[in-house]
Amino acid sequence: MFKALVLDQVEGKTVAAIKTLDVSDLPEEDVLVDVKYSSINFKDGLAITGTGKIVSQFPMVPGIDLVGTVAESKSDAYKAGDQVVLTGWSVGERFWGGLSQKACLKSEWLVPLPSGMSPEVSMSIGTAGLTAMLCVMALEEGGVTPDKGPVVVSGAAGGVGSVAVAILAKLGYEVAAITGRAETEPYLRGLGATTILTREEMSEKARPLERQRWAGGIDTVGDMMLARILAEADYNATVAACGLAGGFKLPTTVMPFILRNVRLQGVDSVMCPVERRIKAWNRLQTDLPATALGEISQVIGLDDVPEYAAKIVNGQIQGRTIVDVN
Numbered sequence: 001m002f003k004a005l006v007l008d009q010v011e012g013k014t015v016a017a018i019k020t021l022d023v024s025d026l027p028e029e030d031v032l033v034d035v036k037y038s039s040i041n042f043k044d045g046l047a048i049t050g051t052g053k054i055v056s057q058f059p060m061v062p063g064i065d066l067v068g069t070v071a072e073s074k075s076d077a078y079k080a081g082d083q084v085v086l087t088g089w090s091v092g093e094r095f096w097g098g099l100s101q102k103a104c105l106k107s108e109w110l111v112p113l114p115s116g117m118s119p120e121v122s123m124s125i126g127t128a129g130l131t132a133m134l135c136v137m138a139l140e141e142g143g144v145t146p147d148k149g150p151v152v153v154s155g156a157a158g159g160v161g162s163v164a165v166a167i168l169a170k171l172g173y174e175v176a177a178i179t180g181r182a183e184t185e186p187y188l189r190g191l192g193a194t195t196i197l198t199r200e201e202m203s204e205k206a207r208p209l210e211r212q213r214w215a216g217g218i219d220t221v222g223d224m225m226l227a228r229i230l231a232e233a234d235y236n237a238t239v240a241a242c243g244l245a246g247g248f249k250l251p252t253t254v255m256p257f258i259l260r261n262v263r264l265q266g267v268d269s270v271m272c273p274v275e276r277r278i279k280a281w282n283r284l285q286t287d288l289p290a291t292a293l294g295e296i297s298q299v300i301g302l303d304d305v306p307e308y309a310a311k312i313v314n315g316q317i318q319g320r321t322i323v324d325v326n
């Protein structure tokens with residue numbers, strides 16, 4: 001028997017409760033994992049509070065991230081005792097996820113925990129950190145090097161934003177952080193941001209082209225903010241768009257693309273191929289300073305999850321939240 005957070009629908013509303021389950025309740029897949037930690041991402045917040053249409057069927061064990069030890073395996077790729085990480089693949093949305101002491105998973109969804117990385121560190125990275133790394137890789141692939149000029153990060157005090165700021169600063173980029181919470185300025189400067197911009201000023205409606213300010217951008221917010229970043233992007237800039245914390249619209253024009261050669265690169269971590277995931281996890285080990293992770297992360301218990309799910313949806317979480325499920 002083990003404990004898991006279970007989402008159900010009661011009179012059209014999503015209800016989250018900690019339940020005791022048996023291994024026979026789990027879906028049948030080829031690897032059974034003893035989960036050590038999960039984490040809370042924006043998407044988990046939407047799923048657990050029922051705010052967004054994230055969960056496709058109930059009952060559902062949420063949790064899009066997990067790290068743990070293989071307990072049983074029918075796959076040649078893993079054996080009992082191996083430490084594995086999972087992010088994405090619609091786990092916690094269509095398939096039972098990581099906010100549970102045990103999970104039964106497809107072997108092809110797993111990646112080995114990078115050697116030398118602790119389980120706790122892997123979850124302080126989680127989907128948000130992996131996505132931040134994929135965004136940085138997208139900027140590099142677009143030719144954005146530190147000598148080209150400043151890079152702007154939106155939703156900077158959130159999970160993706162915090163990790164992105166820390167990686168970019170470690171790699172030598174000049175980082176401008178956009179935040180709606182003035183009180184996070186010392187935190188963001190501690191992660192390596194040298195300029196702090198307010199959400200308000202960066203959400204103002206932009207003209208089709210504004211003064212060129214950014215060699216690159218990582219946007220977790222969408223809507224007016226992404227439109228402004230594009231209008232302010234330098235000639236040849238790349239902007240990586242991965243989020244919609246402020247909305248899913250994009251009220252822009254073709255001008256930045258056709259007159260300034262700007263590249264808008266979408267970034268998805270959910271279906272990202274395994275080879276690219278492994279590359280990103282290895283980069284995270286070298287390019288994300290351990291000291292930054294200490295600043296970024298907090299650990300909570302399974303009982304605290306509903307409260308923190310509501311907080312992340314309301315934009316009240318700073319950095320990353322790790323869940324100790326045991």
Ligand code: NDP
Binds near residue numbers: 319
């Ligand atoms: P967080 O809630 O941790 O961070 C989001 C941040 O966005 C907040 O901290 C806040 O930053 C800012 N924000 C919140 N609400 C608004 C608003 N109304 N207007 C403007 N800014 C706002 O979430 P995550 O970092 O986990 O995720 C960020 C986004 O990225 C989400 O939309 C998520 O769905 C998406 N995502 C996408 C992935 C992919 O594969 N494409 C993977 C992971 C996440 P501040 O307080 O600094 O202003």
